[in-house]
Amino acid sequence: MSLLIEHGGTLATLQDGGRHGVRHLGVTQGGAADWISHGLANALLGNPRQAAAIEITFGGLTLVAESDVCLALCGADLDATIDGEPLRPWRSFRLHKGQRLRFAQPRQGVRAYLAAPGGFEAPTMLGSCSSVLREGLGGLRGDGRPLAEGDRLNWPGVSPSPRELPAAQIPDFGSPAPLSVVLGAQIGDFTGQSLFDAFNSDWEVDARADRMGVRLLGPELRCTRRSMISEGVPLGALQVPADGQPIVLLNDRQTIGGYPRLGALTPLSVARLAQCLPGTRLRLTPVGLDIAQRQHRRWLGAT
Amino acid sequence: MTPRIEVVGIDSLILRLFDSIDEAHMPWMLAAAKRLRQAFGAALTDLVPSYTTLLVQYDLLQLDDRRARTLIDEALEGLTPEAGDAGRCHDVPVWYDRRVSPELETLAERSGLSVAGVIETHCRQSYQVFALGFAPGFAFMGLVEPILATPRLSTPRKRVPAGSLGIADRQTAIYPQASPGGWNLIGRSPLRLFDPADGSLLQPGDRVRFMPVDRAEFIRLGGDDTPFEVTR
Structure with a gap:
């Protein structure tokens, strides 16, 4: 029971729910950037939501089945095909022995998630198999490297019957939903004009975007604070370096940082941002902490 | 030391203990980290100490903001610095x-x-x-x-x-x-x-x-x- 990687493409990595309880060692969180799509792909196969799946960024990945299997695909539409026949995301599907699954390029979204029955097998390091190249942690061989030609992936589970996700559960990557920000950290040190601009302007997703962070282009935000002592930074932190262009920190961010922050995106908004292609225009909107926490709990409880 | 608790994310609070980098602060920082781990137990997702601050990330399914703040307050009550020979x-x-x-x-x-x-x-x-x-x-x-x-x-x-x-x-x-x-x-x-x-x-x-x-x-x-x- 295995899948053979023929081409690794732009960036394909194994990701699970990430590493927790180790950031005090300087070890980053890791894990699926769009944790919602990742969880839905696993749910389609009856897997634990945080089981290891392949995060396919932009495309270029080609795999061949070495045995019959039922896989699940959620997240970005990367123009996937099975032996040339189009395959849409948000479903589980059969891949027969010898068939070739290919991801071309983004039609909508950035990251697709491919799950296998029981989750892909990989060594657990510090509680997770999430692949972080710069730390040399996780992945198929435990050295943090992305998937590459010749890699063989295995899974422990039994293939269920294919099914589609109900339309109501499918996230909408088309509409430019405003991203919710829990205000906090050094927000009091920004100028009034910058606070107005932050939440009343369009922001454009820059090409400088990866699993560490996503840079946003727009009005220059000014902070009156000259310097600060580095401190722990949470997922989604909205930090503003000296050039005034904010960076949203994602899963592979450094554990501590010294740039002033306006607060942090909610995890639901982080997942949405992780699917925004460079050039996407979006808005930031403040959200009350209580409301954000209730929304998050409701999401976790409902799915 | 005048501890301040600030929101930095949906499930994260920062505890600010000091405003400057000083070796004399370390015994207090170490003691606070130990107390926080005890106080939060299984509800602690991550604890990230830095020079003057401790980032506390908690499990939203076990705690809310109010309860997390209360736990931090309780953890700091009667805090005393770690003994000088705490580090290797x-x-x-x-x-x-x-x-x-x-x-x-x-x-x-x-x-x-x-x-x-x-x-x-x-x-x-x-x-x-x-x-x-x-x-x-x-x-x-x-x-x-x-x-x-x-x-x-x-x-x-x-x-x-x-x-x-x-x-x-x-x-x-x-x-x-x-x-x-x-x-x-x-x-x-x-x-x-x-x-x-x-x-x-x-x-x-x-x-x-x-x-x-x-x-x-x-x-x-x-x-x-x-x-x-x-x-x-």
């Missing part, structure tokens, strides 16, 4: 040599000291580990003598070899793995600072003394003497 002392071997240290001569020129003087000054004192961060096992240590204080390179290097010992302002640190970085490199250590099974050799609160070794000893201890120019 490490002798860390370093090969200070031009071949692996592109900024050794820059620092000599800046400081007006000889290269030998730079090395002697850097080794003369022991350093406090203030925080781990940036990369697994990367320990921020200080404070370096003002005469050696040097700002980061204006353009960070794409790749700094593992074991490189650097200075940034009044801080000093060793890169545990090869990584990008902008610190001024003055030596290379053969020690393995991070291992996924054993964690980080250096911990906040520890003290470190750098011991100059020659090339033969550096290699005997497992060091990689590939010249800096070749490792780029």
Whole structure:
């Protein structure tokens, strides 16, 4: 029971729910950037939501089945095909022995998630198999490297019957939903004009975007604070370096940082941002902490 | 010490204990970290100490903001600093040599000291580990003598070899793995600072003394003497 990687493409990595309880060692969180799509792909196969799946960024990945299997695909539409026949995301599907699954390029979204029955097998390091190249942690061989030609992936589970996700559960990557920000950290040190601009302007997703962070282009935000002592930074932190262009920190961010922050995106908004292609225009909107926490709990409880 | 609790994310609070970097703060920081771990128990997702702050990330399914703040308040009640001998002392071997240290001569020129003087000054004192961060096992240590204080390179290097010992302002640190970085490199250590099974050799609160070794000893201890120019 295995899948053979023929081409690794732009960036394909194994990701699970990430590493927790180790950031005090300087070890980053890791894990699926769009944790919602990742969880839905696993749910389609009856897997634990945080089981290891392949995060396919932009495309270029080609795999061949070495045995019959039922896989699940959620997240970005990367123009996937099975032996040339189009395959849409948000479903589980059969891949027969010898068939070739290919991801071309983004039609909508950035990251697709491919799950296998029981989750892909990989060594657990510090509680997770999430692949972080710069730390040399996780992945198929435990050295943090992305998937590459010749890699063989295995899974422990039994293939269920294919099914589609109900339309109501499918996230909408088309509409430019405003991203919710829990205000906090050094927000009091920004100028009034910058606070107005932050939440009343369009922001454009820059090409400088990866699993560490996503840079946003727009009005220059000014902070009156000259310097600060580095401190722990949470997922989604909205930090503003000296050039005034904010960076949203994602899963592979450094554990501590010294740039002033306006607060942090909610995890639901982080997942949405992780699917925004460079050039996407979006808005930031403040959200009350209580409301954000209730929304998050409701999401976790409902799915 | 006037502790402040601030929201920094949906499930994260920052506890600010101090406003400046000082060795005298470390026993308080260590004590607070220990108390917070006890108070939060299984509801603690992550605890990230830095120089003056502790980031507390909690499980939203077990706690809300109000309850988390109460736990922090309770944890700090009657806080006393950790005993002075709480941290370990490490002798860390370093090969200070031009071949692996592109900024050794820059620092000599800046400081007006000889290269030998730079090395002697850097080794003369022991350093406090203030925080781990940036990369697994990367320990921020200080404070370096003002005469050696040097700002980061204006353009960070794409790749700094593992074991490189650097200075940034009044801080000093060793890169545990090869990584990008902008610190001024003055030596290379053969020690393995991070291992996924054993964690980080250096911990906040520890003290470190750098011991100059020659090339033969550096290699005997497992060091990689590939010249800096070749490792780029």
